[in-house]
Amino acid sequence: MVSPQAAAPYAQVKHFLKEQLARGRWSPGERMPSEAQLVGRFRVSRMTVNRALRELRDEGLVERVQGVGTFAAQPGRVASTLTIRDLHAEIASRGHRHHAEVHVARREVAPPALAAKLALEAGAPVFHTVIVHHENGVPLQCEDRYVSPVCAPDYLGVDFTRTTPTHYLLEVAPIWQANYTIEAAAASAEEARLLAIERGDPCLVVVRRTANRERPITIARLVHPGSRYAIEGAFAP
Amino acid sequence: MVSPQAAAPYAQVKHFLKEQLARGRWSPGERMPSEAQLVGRFRVSRMTVNRALRELRDEGLVERVQGVGTFAAQPGRVASTLTIRDLHAEIASRGHRHHAEVHVARREVAPPALAAKLALEAGAPVFHTVIVHHENGVPLQCEDRYVSPVCAPDYLGVDFTRTTPTHYLLEVAPIWQANYTIEAAAASAEEARLLAIERGDPCLVVVRRTANRERPITIARLVHPGSRYAIEGAFAP
DNA sequence: CAGTGGTCTAGACCACTGA
DNA sequence: CAGTGGTCTAGACCACTGA
Numbered sequence: 001m002v003s004p005q006a007a008a009p010y011a012q013v014k015h016f017l018k019e020q021l022a023r024g025r026w027s028p029g030e031r032m033p034s035e036a037q038l039v040g041r042f043r044v045s046r047m048t049v050n051r052a053l054r055e056l057r058d059e060g061l062v063e064r065v066q067g068v069g070t071f072a073a074q075p076g077r078v079a080s081t082l083t084i085r086d087l088h089a090e091i092a093s094r095g096h097r098h099h100a101e102v103h104v105a106r107r108e109v110a111p112p113a114l115a116a117k118l119a120l121e122a123g124a125p126v127f128h129t130v131i132v133h134h135e136n137g138v139p140l141q142c143e144d145r146y147v148s149p150v151c152a153p154d155y156l157g158v159d160f161t162r163t164t165p166t167h168y169l170l171e172v173a174p175i176w177q178a179n180y181t182i183e184a185a186a187a188s189a190e191e192a193r194l195l196a197i198e199r200g201d202p203c204l205v206v207v208r209r210t211a212n213r214e215r216p217i218t219i220a221r222l223v224h225p226g227s228r229y230a231i232e233g234a235f236a237p
Numbered sequence: 238m239v240s241p242q243a244a245a246p247y248a249q250v251k252h253f254l255k256e257q258l259a260r261g262r263w264s265p266g267e268r269m270p271s272e273a274q275l276v277g278r279f280r281v282s283r284m285t286v287n288r289a290l291r292e293l294r295d296e297g298l299v300e301r302v303q304g305v306g307t308f309a310a311q312p313g314r315v316a317s318t319l320t321i322r323d324l325h326a327e328i329a330s331r332g333h334r335h336h337a338e339v340h341v342a343r344r345e346v347a348p349p350a351l352a353a354k355l356a357l358e359a360g361a362p363v364f365h366t367v368i369v370h371h372e373n374g375v376p377l378q379c380e381d382r383y384v385s386p387v388c389a390p391d392y393l394g395v396d397f398t399r400t401t402p403t404h405y406l407l408e409v410a411p412i413w414q415a416n417y418t419i420e421a422a423a424a425s426a427e428e429a430r431l432l433a434i435e436r437g438d439p440c441l442v443v444v445r446r447t448a449n450r451e452r453p454i455t456i457a458r459l460v461h462p463g464s465r466y467a468i469e470g471a472f473a474p
Numbered sequence: 475c476a477g478t479g480g481t482c483t484a485g486a487c488c489a490c491t492g493a
Numbered sequence: 494c495a496g497t498g499g500t501c502t503a504g505a506c507c508a509c510t511g512a
Contacts (some may be wrong), residue, residue, distance in 0.1 A: 046483095046484085047484090047485060048482060067489070
């Protein structure tokens with residue numbers, strides 16, 4: 001009998017393997033235990049073990065070859081797609097906990113360059129939030145965002161520990177178009193502090209600007225520790 | 238009885254729902270059929286339907302709430318504009334000079350993990366090139382590439398100072414599908430040397446794997462100095 | 475309370491691989 | 494051939510939700 005609070009068996013198997021992989025129990029390319037062996041060790045059914053391994057494969061942690069076996073892949077990356085996707089949903093879909101720390105949430109006066117990008121007049125008010133998103137308690141993204149009060153007048157009234165800016169904005173101001181840049185940059189002292197990494201550590205930086213049919217809505221600078229985040233995607237005809 | 242070629246039942250259910258979602262059968266937030274209803278309609282077991290829905294949730298296409306139901310998610314899903322561009326053409330289009338330095342171009346024996354990724358047998362030969370691309374004399378990209386001899390048997394005969402691997406491969410082995418990851422990483426000593434940057438400097442790393450209809454063609458790891466390269470894109474409805 | 479999704483089980487058949 | 498992963502089934506128990 002399993003006590004109610006206990007993690008699901010498939011999650012336990014997955015966690016165990018993840019842990020061992022992180023510790024280097026198997027070098028990349030090395031054969032890992034077969035499903036049958038894990039069934040024996042954990043006293044669970046093969047479907048349960050299979051789900052754990054399938055999810056590890058989907059996360060890029062293991063490789064599986066039918067008729068051959070399961071092998072350790074290069075160590076841990078998390079995945080995303082090049083879409084405007086709510087980070088909360090993304091983390092939840094991995095079965096992980098998300099929580100957000102709000103560091104800044106206020107009205108500011110838009111300096112000229114920013115005002116121009118948001119199609120506001122210089123000196124007009126603009127909303128500014130700085131929020132750090134955590135996955136299972138580990139900082140994953142520092143979201144530095146400016147929002148046009150014209151498109152989302154009630155933005156600052158949102159409880160960002162419960163609703164992400166992306167989620168809220170997608171609801172109140174549907175996106176018509178967006179552009180983005182993706183680059184690698186060294187963490188600033190401030191970013192390093194917020195993300196619990198070292199200054200100068202490589203970060204994946206996405207700058208995204210969205211607009212509706214008439215005007216810009218928001219500009220966000222999303223900084224991710226390079227070691228904890230990767231963008232994944234695919235295309236087919 | 239299911240004919241051997243048929244897609245797996247879970248994939249059929251998933252495909253059906255994806256199709257309907259794409260057609261706007263359910264608006265965002267609208268309730269979709271329950272697992273029980275889909276079991277009845279497709280004559281499959283609930284585990285099968287559950288897997289289809291779970292994967293749709295993981296892809297961000299639906300939201301599921303225990304005790305309540307399954308709902309169509311906000312769209313948010315836009316085709317990636319990340320294209321496979323020939324770097325030579327990209328540099329030329331900026332009116333700049335491109336030249337390539339070939340550091341490695343040889344046949345090697347594929348270690349197991351690589352062989353699996355390229356659908357080769359372990360120990361089979363594989364082509365390996367390491368080429369540094371310069372824009373106006375400045376190193377812009379270090380291209381570390383493995384190529385399946387099955388798809389491009391004459392690969393090593395190409396003069397890579399005159400033709401880029403991407404250009405050549407697009408000609409001899411048209412791409413049917415591709416996937417990629419984008420991440421930030423610190424330059425290794427070797428990469429730093431090739432790119433004329435400091436070890437540890439942030440780099441934008443794209444790993445791209447392409448395949449034709451039958452089999453993988455090539456895996457490339459493209460390392461760019463963070464200070465010199467960014468990916469840009471836009472999407473609109 | 476009925477309906478929902480989350481998960482597990484113990485078996486099954488299959489395709490594939492390498493010895 | 495034995496071993497592997499891919500998938501399915503038909504049931505089960507559970508937590509959760511909203512009427």
